[in-house]
Amino acid sequence: MQVEQLQDRLVVKHPKGSSTEILLYGATVLSWKSGSPKDHTPVERLFVSSTASLDGSKPVRGGIPVVFPCFGSPSHPDHMKLGQHGFARNSVWKYDGYTETPDFVTVRLTLESTPAIHTLWPKSFHLTYVVELGEHTLSTDLHVKNTSAAPFDFQALFHNYIRAPAKEVTVSPLQNITYYDKNEPKEERRLKLQSKNAVDVLNPSDAVYENAGQHYTVAWRGNVLDITTHNLKDVTVWNAGEKAGAKIVDMEPGGWDRYICVEPGYVRGFYRLGVGETWVGHQTISVKTI
């Protein structure tokens, strides 16, 4: 059996040694251990704060929280009752089974509206989250189906906390891409053009790159992870930095220096989904040999 269902999570093991754990709360990927094509020893690739709450009392500080149907604090008139990053990351998802091929173990989770969600966002929808584990890859797909009688607008994002030393890691290629700098105090100055190709987070970063290339390389000292995406036109690069990081209540001491968030999403503007239609956002994170 490659998938073990525990009370609060799924533990998925690949015959070639990689593994992943998915908390039903938020469908949050909590762990992804994978070797590289050069060194087969499985290594944890995601950062989860040791002080994160995993009991469903608040979204997990780390792993891969799923952001839907709004990113950040709501800005769309239909989203005003929602909390930061929406409800997907703090709702309990249902396990919907797994499939297995020689190369991949794939698990499915689903989420539909509940009375509590309905009071915040009165739409009818069906979400399916598909997590596919390969020998050196982890893919996540979010399927959003509109089961309402009218179109609705949403944003979606995979909030990947990549385990990496913040002082050394870079994300590329981002040169000549326009980004929305959330750390810039004045709204009218927030849209900027990135001049660097490999962007670091030596200073605090909260930058939403618009219409980026959907293929990113996250690199530091002998490590390379590739992220390829589909239908996720934007990517946010976030690291709180030392000062603001110390103020995040569920961030472990010094935790700001152990992660970089590289968050593919559809978050600049909104995707309008017609009645009965399904939208799929996809990412694959691969461990590369260098």
Ligand SMILES: O=P(O)(O)OC[C@H]1O[C@H](O)[C@H](O)[C@@H](O)[C@@H]1O
């Ligand atoms: O603290 P959270 O609600 O989990 O959000 C953590 C971060 O998520 C994204 O990266 C946003 O761009 C940031 O502005 C935010 O601080």
